[in-house]
Amino acid sequence: xxxxxxxxxxxxxxxxxxxxxxxxxxxxxxxxxxxxxxxxxxxxxxxxxxxxxxxxxxxxxxxxxxxxxxxxxxxxxxxxxxxxxxxxxxxxxxxxxxxxxxxxxxxxxxxxxxxxxxxxxxxxxxxxxxxxxxxxxxxxxxxxxxxxxxxxxxxxxxxxxxxxxxxxxxxxxxxxxxxxxxxxxxxxxxxxxxxxxxxxxxxxxxxxxxxxxxxxxxxxxxxxxxxxxxxxxxxxxxxxxxxxxxxxxxxxxxxxxxxxxxxxxxxxxxxxxxxxxxxxxxxxxxxxxxxxxxxxxxxxxxxxxxxxxxxxxxxxxxxxxxxxxxxxxxxxxxxxxxxxxxxxxxxxxxxxxxxxxxxxxxxxxxxxxxxxxxxxxxxxxxxxxxxxxxx
Ligand code: NDP
Ligand code: PMR
Numbered sequence: 001x002x003x004x005x006x007x008x009x010x011x012x013x014x015x016x017x018x019x020x021x022x023x024x025x026x027x028x029x030x031x032x033x034x035x036x037x038x039x040x041x042x043x044x045x046x047x048x049x050x051x052x053x054x055x056x057x058x059x060x061x062x063x064x065x066x067x068x069x070x071x072x073x074x075x076x077x078x079x080x081x082x083x084x085x086x087x088x089x090x091x092x093x094x095x096x097x098x099x100x101x102x103x104x105x106x107x108x109x110x111x112x113x114x115x116x117x118x119x120x121x122x123x124x125x126x127x128x129x130x131x132x133x134x135x136x137x138x139x140x141x142x143x144x145x146x147x148x149x150x151x152x153x154x155x156x157x158x159x160x161x162x163x164x165x166x167x168x169x170x171x172x173x174x175x176x177x178x179x180x181x182x183x184x185x186x187x188x189x190x191x192x193x194x195x196x197x198x199x200x201x202x203x204x205x206x207x208x209x210x211x212x213x214x215x216x217x218x219x220x221x222x223x224x225x226x227x228x229x230x231x232x233x234x235x236x237x238x239x240x241x242x243x244x245x246x247x248x249x250x251x252x253x254x255x256x257x258x259x260x261x262x263x264x265x266x267x268x269x270x271x272x273x274x275x276x277x278x279x280x281x282x283x284x285x286x287x288x289x290x291x292x293x294x295x296x297x298x299x300x301x302x303x304x305x306x307x308x309x310x311x312x313x314x315x316x317x318x319x320x321x322x323x324x325x326x327x328x329x330x331x332x333x334x335x336x337x338x339x340x341x342x343x344x345x346x347x348x349x350x351x352x353x354x355x356x357x358x359x360x361x362x363x364x365x366x367x368x369x370x371x372x373x374x375x376x377x378x379x380x381x382x383x384x385x386x387x388x389x390x391x
Pocket of ligand 2: 167169218219220221226227230263266267298299300305325327
């Protein structure tokens, strides 16, 4: 199980010209934080059904301290959950939370075996609660290989969590996956798209009573929020770049066909994640009973996601989120939230984008217009199928 790191440090340490104000934008461009609060309040008051994604005012009380008590009525066996990117940050905290419950065998799907082993040990996970399998989402061959390896284990698959991601805000030029896709969308969306499309077939066969496929989304991909309006804004446009394979050769490396911008590629990939969850829901939920969910876990400002940002950003971002936006959550808290989406009996509704309010209660959040666009979701699905060799 070799450690292969294709992402490398391609975009290290260079401050982007596109980020010429503190953290990308002047605060004065946006009225105040209370505007954000009122946006939150407004959106939770609505009870809208938008292409299968519902928003409602009722908060489901699921305190972060909740330990997972879902016990299978049909079977007493442990659940098997695959978590991509479980070597750090949110994925690791979720793996720990689920492992500690004693009810889950966590399959940590990671590109760096040794790093993952050390990470699991450093957070005190006991060996009987986890397995590490190699997965590099920057290679479709690796994704297929992972699926084969998992199938050879003969474990049933009960829950899949698509969590891994990279964010390259300072890259001046695009880097590409083994298959030639721009790295941000290639890893965060296309690698996960192939993985989840293949593994949903395994989930269908599982006898587990509450099967779930979770794709981690984010507030920054949603332009109906203040955070989603910090430039560059997510926007998939007419998908002409995705249709062209985002290879950067004779075309664009961005989904919308525009000029490369690493921060936008990340946010675009998050829209794809949230659209994919909803398209899965529409295509599979009724027939299979699988719950499809996405979430915004809160701003986990300390994770490795910001490793390629400039040092000043990494220093200021956590206190900014803690004391100014108040959007900050610890890795442990965020891990408990994602673990709820995996296992909590009150979060079984499918097609939902979960968020948490200030009292740590989960609620069904409303996605932006683009992130809930039914037609776009179908087109992203169809184009992605072609790119990953499923159509
Ligand atoms: P981290 O950087 O800590 O974790 C990302 C994980 O993805 C790491 O385990 C990393 O592996 C893995 N990864 C990256 N590239 C690949 C690849 N090619 N193949 C396999 N695995 C890969 O970031 P976070 O924990 O913050 O991010 C986790 C999720 O949370 C992401 O989906 C992100 O979009 C989402 N999120 C994060 C927020 C935040 O504030 N941090 C807010 C909202 C959503 P390795 O250890 O080898 O680098
Ligand atoms: Mg943001 C309530 C306001 C809020 C929240 C919840 C976030 C979350 N951010 C907010 C506001 C602001 N941010 C404001 C006012 C600014 C301008 C100063 C700002 C800036 C900013 C930058 C430069 N924020 C960022 C960046 C990043 O590079 C992060 C990013 O976009 O990564 C893709 C980020 C984030 N802000 C968040 C969250 C959760 C992030 C991490 C992004 C993610 O994982 O989606």
